[in-house]
Amino acid sequence: MSAAPSSMRCLCLPPRMGSSMLSYHSRADFLKLNSLTSLSSFQHRNGKLKLQSKPMAPSRKLHQPCALVIRCDHPQNADLPRYYSKKEKKPFPVPIVELRRAARERFKKSRGQPKKPVPPPKNGLIVKSLVPLAYDVFNERITLINNLKKLLKVVKVHACRYCNEIHVGPIGHPFKSCRGHRASIRKGLHEWTYATVEDVLVPVDSYHLYDRLGKRIRHDERFSIPRLPAVVELCIQAGVEVPEFPTKRRRKPIIRIGKSEFVDADESELPDPVPEPPLKPILTEIPDTEIVAPRDQEEKIQLAEETLEAWEQMRRGAKKLMRMYPVRVCGYCPEVHVGPSGHKAQNCGAHKHQQ
Numbered sequence: 001m002s003a004a005p006s007s008m009r010c011l012c013l014p015p016r017m018g019s020s021m022l023s024y025h026s027r028a029d030f031l032k033l034n035s036l037t038s039l040s041s042f043q044h045r046n047g048k049l050k051l052q053s054k055p056m057a058p059s060r061k062l063h064q065p066c067a068l069v070i071r072c073d074h075p076q077n078a079d080l081p082r083y084y085s086k087k088e089k090k091p092f093p094v095p096i097v098e099l100r101r102a103a104r105e106r107f108k109k110s111r112g113q114p115k116k117p118v119p120p121p122k123n124g125l126i127v128k129s130l131v132p133l134a135y136d137v138f139n140e141r142i143t144l145i146n147n148l149k150k151l152l153k154v155v156k157v158h159a160c161r162y163c164n165e166i167h168v169g170p171i172g173h174p175f176k177s178c179r180g181h182r183a184s185i186r187k188g189l190h191e192w193t194y195a196t197v198e199d200v201l202v203p204v205d206s207y208h209l210y211d212r213l214g215k216r217i218r219h220d221e222r223f224s225i226p227r228l229p230a231v232v233e234l235c236i237q238a239g240v241e242v243p244e245f246p247t248k249r250r251r252k253p254i255i256r257i258g259k260s261e262f263v264d265a266d267e268s269e270l271p272d273p274v275p276e277p278p279l280k281p282i283l284t285e286i287p288d289t290e291i292v293a294p295r296d297q298e299e300k301i302q303l304a305e306e307t308l309e310a311w312e313q314m315r316r317g318a319k320k321l322m323r324m325y326p327v328r329v330c331g332y333c334p335e336v337h338v339g340p341s342g343h344k345a346q347n348c349g350a351h352k353h354q355q
């Protein structure tokens with residue numbers, strides 16, 4: 001099907017329109033519907049919505065029943081990620097077979113060639129070119145949080161008391177999709193309360209590593225090591241200096257003495273490190289009591305646009321950082337670990353899984 005003209009894209013149908021409610025009365029209507037290939041207001045699994053026409057006047061020839069499929073290839077209509085229970089293992093982002101194949105290829109290519117020095121960050125140093133990006137990601141996250149706090153003053157957002165579902169609108173939705181505590185008693189209905197910024201931007205914490213190449217965190221250390229938002233930890237490891245969370249910055253590459261063993265290079269002949277000011281000023285979160293709501297519609301729209309921009313920038317930047325600084329996620333629960341290998345704290349709680 002051809003793409004819809006831009007003037008058609010803003011045409012919205014009632015969101016709850018079922019397949020049986022839609023019918024067309026004339027050929028013109030049929031053609032109009034047929035060209036709505038990128039209709040963004042339709043959301044349906046697999047990006048397809050099947051519309052079954054219901055003839056209104058059976059005597060007219062044009063109303064032969066027929067099915068038409070509207071494709072929703074618009075990115076905002078992509079499926080939500082599948083829900084995995086704690087008993088199921090999440091799939092690898094890249095299938096394990098492909099990882100193995102790529103590793104074999106790499107091994108074949110490197111055979112017979114002199115060993116190259118290990119590049120940062122594997123050698124213990126930070127990737128210098130990524131430091132400004134790490135500062136940007138850090139600041140975009142703060143901007144996002146501050147803007148969300150301001151927007152929540154003027155936009156009603158509901159959060160379920162028992163699960164992660166949120167609903168942006170004056171009243172919570174009636175769909176029975178709750179999987180939270182004792183959902184069966186409520187017949188799957190959500191119990192709505194007003195949302196806070198943590199409901200909209202669910203915090204994902206991870207352990208702070210003083211030395212990202214250091215020993216893996218043991219189970220008995222699980223309460224003594226600070227935890228902080230995973231994005232912040234990623235930025236710290238990528239070069240952002242946060243005084244509250246110091247981290248080891250090597251100035252010489254490590255010396256490997258085995259496959260997983262290494263020693264630090266002697267840095268004694270280097271001049272003493274001079275504390276440098278941060279590369280870029282670090283933003284801070286505005287306390288809840290000092291949040292000022294946008295004054296008028298214009299300011300609200302501008303704030304909303306800035307918020308979306310900050311979200312996109314943060315995601316894009318974090319993705320780039322993650323290509324160099326590996327981040328591990330548990331296959332069964334949402335636990336995230338920023339570092340080359342996962343931790344050994346047995347705090348999973350998910351079925352049959354312990355790291």
Ligand SMILES: [Zn+2]
Nearest residue numbers: 160163178190
């Ligand atoms: Zn719920």
Ligand SMILES: [Zn+2]
Nearest residue numbers: 330332333348
């Ligand atoms: Zn887990």
